[in-house]
Amino acid sequence: MWRNIASNAMTFLVVGVFLFGGLIIWAQKEYTSAGPLAQPICVEVPRGTNMTRVSENLAEQNAVSSAALFRMGADYAKKTQDLKAGSYLVPEGASMSEIVDIVTRGGASTCGTEVVYRIGVNAASVEVRELDPATGRYVELVKFDPEADEVPAEYTAVKAEGDTRFRILLAEGVTSWQVVNELGQIDVLEGTVDVPAEGSLAPDSYEVTVGATRASLIERMQSSQERILAEAWANRADNLPLNSPEEALILASIVEKETGVSSERPQVASVFINRLNTGMRLQTDPTVIYGITKGEGVLGRGLRQSELRGATPYNTYVIEGLPPTPIANPGRASIEAALNPAETDYIFFVADGTGGHAFAVTLDEHNRNVARWREIEAERANQ
Known part of the structure; x- marks a missing residue:
């Protein structure tokens, strides 16, 4: 009799172990498999909240199949106490494991x-x-x-x-x-x-x-x-007529103010590099404007001939080389263009009516480009 009882107990124990093992395997698979979320949602993690409230919120939004299993998984991963306040984007089909990582890893909020x-x-x-x-x-x-x-x-x-x-x-x-x-x-x-x-x-x-x-x-x-x-200066092209990072920053600020078309920054930079190499004055309006405004607001009008002839440290129609300081805060692209300009023979450029510029090597070619730009200006004035 006792042998039968012992045998049955052992059988139940073995079955129980297998069932428990199967339950663990199922739980692990459920925790790491794609979740039921049909489309992305924003999940808010308020300051002072806990994993229970977060899990219940996720279950209510059908982001997890089981709030309890979500909490057990977070506890097993030792992340229950790692909640970070914020609003987070939970993508479609995110697993419980992925959601736990989203709400505990911290960093900038990604939603809300x-x-x-x-x-x-x-x-x-x-x-x-x-x-x-x-x-x-x-x-x-x-x-x-x-x-x-x-x-x-x-x-x-x-x-x-x-x-x-x-x-x-x-x-x-x-x-x-x-x-x-x-x-x-x-x-x-x-x-x-x-x-x-x-x-x-x-x-x-x-x-x-x-x-x-x-x-x-x-x-x-x-x-x-x-x-x-510092990074751009370390990777600069050879034989540039720029003696320091500060001079590079000055040139980059001029490039920044001369064009709003990112793709042509290297060409604009090449014009000024070529002028510096040949001893030609930069002759750029934005520097003259900065000499007038000192960067305190927008000029709001065209330059006068007297201003183009006026002797200021920033009037590149009058001074040789670069002005004494930058004329604005240039972005990375303009800094990199100033230190790695396109290899061109361009000496001149003028607006082309599309938002960009027409570049030229010779003065005759430039004068034709200027004439075309004047025609475009006249046509616009008559519209």
Whole structure:
């Protein structure tokens, strides 16, 4: 009798072990296999929340098949206490394992509402936008001019939300004065800052948090520009008429202001390199304008003949070589173009009516290009 009981107990134990092993294998497969999510969603992880609430939220949105299994997997991976507050994009079909990684690895939020402060050459704006998970694109909720428009209620509301992200976009070609002036209008930043050296700020996208200081942001911009310039200088072409990274930055700022067509920056740079090599004056309007405005705003009119003849340190129709400082903050592409220009014989260029320029080697060819540009200007004036 006891033998039968022992035999049956052993049988049940063996069966139980197999069933438990099978359950573990199933759970592991379920945890790592593609999940039930039919389309991407945004998942918010509030500050102070826990894995239980996050798992229940995911189950309610049909992102995971089992909240309990999600929690057990996170616990087994020792990530239960690693939740990072933010809003995260969870892609279609993401596995539980992938979702645990998304909500625990940290870094910038990838979903939700974002406020973008754009500092442009001619204007500044504030845009409130929200990511549409289905398309992966941002949808504009409201946009306004911080200096001219009344602050919309939508902006005030999202600014107070804990998961809103704030980003500052610095356009290529803005001056340091413009940057400091516009940073002063951004109400999530604190403190004051002096205008830094022209050209020392890297145009880029900078994520900030409420209460960040303007000084710390300027330091980030300067550090980034230093890295970009050092790398470009180390990889520069041979035999350039540029004696230092500072001179390269000056030339890059001129290239930046002369063209908005990224593909022709190396050609524009080649014109100025060729002029420097032959001892010809640079004769570029943006430097003259900077001598008038000192970078404090936009001139807003054409140059006068008296200004083109006026002797200032920035009038490249009068001075030899480069002006004493950059005339704007150039982006990476213009810095690289200045230090690796196209190999051309171009000496001249003029607008061609398409947004780009017509380049020329000889003065006769250039005069024909200028005449054509005058015709285009006249035709536009008569329309």
